[in-house]
Amino acid sequence: MTMALQQAFAAELDAARDNWRQGRLDAAFTHLENAHVLGQRRLGWHFHVHLWMLRVGWVKRDSREVLGQLWRLFLTPFGHLTGRLPIGNTGGANVSAFKPMPVRKELEEVLREHSPLDR
Structure with missing residues (x-):
């Protein structure tokens, strides 16, 4: 992992x-979508972003988002185990x-700075 990826993820x-x-929940969610794209190949980062997305959905009282994030939190470990993570997916x-x-x-x-194994 390069420092650039870590810094970009942390900045988002x-x-x-x-x-x-x-x-500013909509703006927060946009940054979470960016963080999702950057961090989806790292299980901890990926899971953390979905927890934040769930939090935003909960505060907005957006039942679709809450249910969608609960589903994604359930699926995330399986996606990592099987290597089936859709590149570029924004996670919402x-x-x-x-x-x-x-x-x-x-x-x-x-992302281009990383080998296919890092992505």
């Missing part, structure tokens, strides 16, 4: 937390948990 989580504290309940998605250019630049 920090931005999500800052927005959370200021009550508004998209299929199994759907690969295009990676935003800024995030792709960070």
Whole structure:
């Protein structure tokens, strides 16, 4: 793992937390989606992002998001065990948990530095 990936992931989580504290839940969720793309190949990071997404969904009283995140928290370990993690998936309940998605250019630049085994 490169320091760039770790720093980019931490920056997205920090931005999500800052927005959370200021009550900007939609902005927080956008940063969590970015963190999900960056961290989905690391079980701990991946699980942590889904916990935060659940927290945001709970506060927004968004039952679809809460149920979607509970489902994803259940699926995450299995995805890691089987290696079936859809690259680029943003992790929210508004998209299929199994759907690969295009990676935003800024995030792709960070991810490109890693070997296929790191991603």
